[in-house]
Structures are given as structure tokens and as C-alpha cells.
Amino acid sequence: MSDAISVQALPSWRRAVLKVGSNLLAADGGGLTPRYAAALAGFIQSSRAAGRQVVLVSSGAVAAGRAQLRAHAPSGGDLAAKQALAALGQAPMIALWQSLSPCPVAQVLLTHDDLRNRRRYLNARTTLRELLALDVLPVVNENDTVAVDELKLGDNDNLAAIVAALVDADLLLIASDIDALYTADPRRDPSAVPLVRVESLTPDIVAMAGGSGSAVGTGGMRTKLEAAAKAAAAGVPTALFSGRHDDTVAALAQGQLRGTYFAAGRSRMQARKYWLRHAPSAPGRIKVDAGAVTALASGRASLLPGGVLEVAGDFHRGDLVEIVDASGRAIARGLCQYGATEVKRLAGRHSRDIDVVLGYSYGAEIVHRDDLATLAEIESTGDIDA
Known part of the structure; x- marks a missing residue:
């Protein structure tokens, strides 16, 4: 579907937050795979070589934890079970990104409470700023192990938008298993057409979002629109694209987007x-x-x-x-x-x-x-x- 989407120029940026969901990291037989992560890691590296900074928000811990236990993994949506799986899966998830990155990788676990409390907000901001100054790739994830109500639909989409505001990012990049926002779900409606640019998230635009298209992820298109709205409120535009097409990912490093661009409406400084x-x-x-x-x-x-x-x-x-x-x-x-x-x-x-x-x-x-x-x-x- 991505070939039918016209290419547009991305605005210049110095710092970006890249969100990668479980659907791009989970292997068919369980566990994690570098199949799509490798191209995304290549984009991060080429961006760093060009003098840009990237903060990665990565899902995948629960999927990795389930693979570690295999037949003994708990099933269902029990919160305690998900927290245990997330704790078990953090190490292999970080190991995957470290194996693909020539620079050191640092794990940063956050909850929404950390970002609502101004003192903890400053602590997180200072840590991330220092990691970037040290030329380290921060990999941010929800601290699922201690979360109470935060482990919910689309959490890391929204977390990525909050992190974008936290680190004063110029751009939020959301890598998905779908290549753009469509007027309807293209997997069910052949007449659906992609929207290349969205100036503002009106109720009609939000109504186009469907549910989750992945058996392993917790997010869907609606949560990506929520994230784009949060980022826009902080003056940060959002680019949504398919992380399953290597050419689409490679084009990002050249300042080209094949996907949907959500304008911020006002500058980061104004916000x-x-x-x-x-x-x-x-x-x-x-x-x-x-x-x-x-x-x-x-x-x-x-x-x-x-x-x-x-x-x-x-x-x-x-x-x-x-x-x-x-x-x-x-x-x-x-x-x-x-x-x-x-x-x-x-x-x-x-x-x-x-x-x-x-x-x-x-x-x-x-x-x-x-x-x-x-x-x-x-x-x-x-x-x-x-």
C-alpha cells in the first residue's frame, strides 16, 4: 500500500522521538526479531551520524517475557501477570536494540506519574538530556512492573508523545504496521484512501481510526491519533509511517516521509x-x-x-x-x-x-x-x- 502514498518532505529536525510498537518487534513463533528493527536502528544510526539525536520509545517487553516462559507463560489480561512478563522481558528487549546499535544503549523506565510530578519530571528530563549529551541511545519504556492503571490500550503511543514534550523534540515519529491514516480501515474497506497531511485532529478525523491490528500490541490507530494530539499541543508535529517497509524507513533519513504528517498548529516555543x-x-x-x-x-x-x-x-x-x-x-x-x-x-x-x-x-x-x-x-x- 505504501507505493500509493505520495512522498512529502519532512521539516528539518535536530531531535526526534521514535516510537516502535510490539507488532514490529514480535516474532511469529514468539519472542523478538530484528526483521524490522534492523532498518529502524539503521535510521537511528544515520540520523546520529548527521548530528541529530533520537530517543527511542520501544514496546515489546511483554511479548519477550512471554517467549521466555513459553508454555508456562500466563494467558489472559491479568495485570499482575502482564507486570511479571514485562519485568522478565525488559532484558531481552534492551538486548535486541543493543545488538543493533553501535553506540551504548540505556534503559529508561517511566510511568505517567513520573511525568505528572514536576520534580520527577525534571529528574527524567535531566537524565535524558545527559544521556543524549553522552552520545547514548535512550530506550524508554513504560515501567509496567510498578504501574497500576497505566498498562492499558495504547500506553506507549501516548508515552512517546509525552516524552517528545519532555525532551523538547522537534518531531515525533511513530513506526506502525500500517503505512498511514486512511479514511477507513484499508484491511476491510478497499475504497479507503490515505491521508497524506492532517492539519488538525477534528472529530471526523478521529472517527476514521479503527482498533488494534495486532495480536501482540496494546495500541491501535486511535491511540496514535491521541499521541499526535498530545504532541501537537506541545508544538511537536508527528509523522506516522510503516516500519515494515525498509525503503520507507530509509527515506526518513533523507528527510522524506511516505505516510501521514500531523501538523502541530503552533510552534514548540509558543506552546x-x-x-x-x-x-x-x-x-x-x-x-x-x-x-x-x-x-x-x-x-x-x-x-x-x-x-x-x-x-x-x-x-x-x-x-x-x-x-x-x-x-x-x-x-x-x-x-x-x-x-x-x-x-x-x-x-x-x-x-x-x-x-x-x-x-x-x-x-x-x-x-x-x-x-x-x-x-x-x-x-x-x-x-x-x-
């Missing part, structure tokens, strides 16, 4: 500034000196300990705080890497002193530039509809 403008801040302020005011006004600088004059109120690591100048005028908002007590101890110090003063460090910045917006930046985006 971030919108959130920083409207999210409630903690009851605390950080007062900074004139040098910090000038540096932050550029929009390219982080707030460092040396620029901090004093701290008012109480807040915790991961809270959204206001940054004010010496007169008390608000100049910026951002997610603080340290709590109020810690910032007070670090005020006026050099970043290299953080570990000495606190006995630990969450990084050199009090507020990282990726998590900060000046009021001028926020106001320049205007009021965007949520």
Missing part, C-alpha cells in the same frame, strides 16, 4: 511560553542582580547561582517560580532546579560550588534556559487558545 504564562506558580520569588537581568533578557541564558540576590517564600524543586529584578519587578518565570532553602544557600556562589555547599548537585543552573521564559517572550506569543 512552552503559553504553558509558562498560564500555569500557576509557587508562592515564591527569586530576586536577581542586574547582570542576570541582562543575561536573561537575551532569551538564551540560564539563571545561575551567582546572579541570585535573595529568595522570598517557599517552593520546591520542579516548582514554577517568578524571577524578579532588584526592584521587585517580575522579569521571567521558570521551573526551578532547586528548592527555596537550597537556592538561599547557593545565592551569589559559583556553579562549581554547588556540590560543595549542598553535598549534591542537580546541575549548574538554578533555572535552565529550556525551562525559562522572560515576560517579554511570553507576552510576544499573545493569547493562544488552549
